[in-house]
Amino acid sequence: MTEELFREDATLLACDAVVTAQEEGGVTLDRTVSYPLGGGQAGDTGWLVAGGQRWRVTDTRKSKLTPGAILHCVEGEPPAAGTAVRVEIDAARRQAHRRFHTATHLLCALLPYPVDGCSITETYARLDFHTDEPFDKDAIQAGLARLVAEAHPVRHRWISEEELDANPGLVRSMSVQPPRGLGRVRVLEIEGVDLQPCGGTHVSNTAEIGAVIVTKIEKKSAKTRRVVLGFAQPSEA
Structure with missing residues (x-):
């Protein structure tokens, strides 16, 4: 399951996390500040950052494969499982x-x-x-x-x-x-x-x-x- 940091503090705009799995179009993380589409509210967008690379997060959704996991949809080839990343969300959005x-x-x-x-x-x-x-x-x-x-x-x-x-x-x-x-x-x-x-x-x-x-x-x-x-x-x- 993904630890949902946004549930307790909606002002958090970034956190450190680890990729738990690759899924079609993105990755799941062990923890995140990104809100997934649900309850009528659109998902967050932003970036994943690791080792000098930046992946644009185009949407955040609940995983269809792993109950309780949150999928971060990214542009390009996503980082591999086990990669330590920095999650940054679009603050204005x-x-x-x-x-x-x-x-x-x-x-x-x-x-x-x-x-x-x-x-x-x-x-x-x-x-x-x-x-x-x-x-x-x-x-x-x-x-x-x-x-x-x-x-x-x-x-x-x-x-x-x-x-x-x-x-x-x-x-x-x-x-x-x-x-x-x-x-x-x-x-x-x-x-x-x-x-x-x-x-x-x-x-x-x-x-x-x-x-x-x-x-x-x-x-x-x-x-x-x-x-x-x-x-x-x-x-x-």
């Missing part, structure tokens, strides 16, 4: 993911409906809500700005699977369920605002989200309303 992902939790607090779709990328984030209620774009925008400005602390903690079973309302997503079998579940708490299971990367205070805007609200189906977020340009902040 990671920060965008952290800001957008935390902003989607604020959306969940403002819109109390089940979530049936999610996408968090470097340039936008979207949530699909299971409801036929109309959304007020200006009201959502004002609510986001208020929660960001209030500077709520953001932290994660772990609860047992039994605690989750006793509080099923914590799970907001209809499409992505918390992983089972480990005996514990990671939850993300925005103090006084939101609490729900989440394995993604986040900022440590809502003030760090900065200026985000609601770029679009769509009616995707009779029972689905989509909200898309973007980063505000300087003139919009």
Whole structure:
């Protein structure tokens, strides 16, 4: 299994690791700071560095061959098993993911409906809500700005699977369920605002989200309303 350093500290941008295996298109490592695609959040990109060589990491994903291992997709011939490498992630991409992902939790607090779709990328984030209620774009925008400005602390903690079973309302997503079998579940708490299971990367205070805007609200189906977020340009902040 790959030790997931990003679960405890999303600010880590580099670490030392050892290649455990080559897989098609990349390598698995014994430990990493790179977040793998999952839970709606895109995987990290960056570099592997060893012996004066640099391999561009084009994506990070969960291994299809080894349960619990994380695959780092690289350009060119990957380093061999046993190679000691330095993992470096794209800091700007990671920060965008952290800001957008935390902003989607604020959306969940403002819109109390089940979530049936999610996408968090470097340039936008979207949530699909299971409801036929109309959304007020200006009201959502004002609510986001208020929660960001209030500077709520953001932290994660772990609860047992039994605690989750006793509080099923914590799970907001209809499409992505918390992983089972480990005996514990990671939850993300925005103090006084939101609490729900989440394995993604986040900022440590809502003030760090900065200026985000609601770029679009769509009616995707009779029972689905989509909200898309973007980063505000300087003139919009």
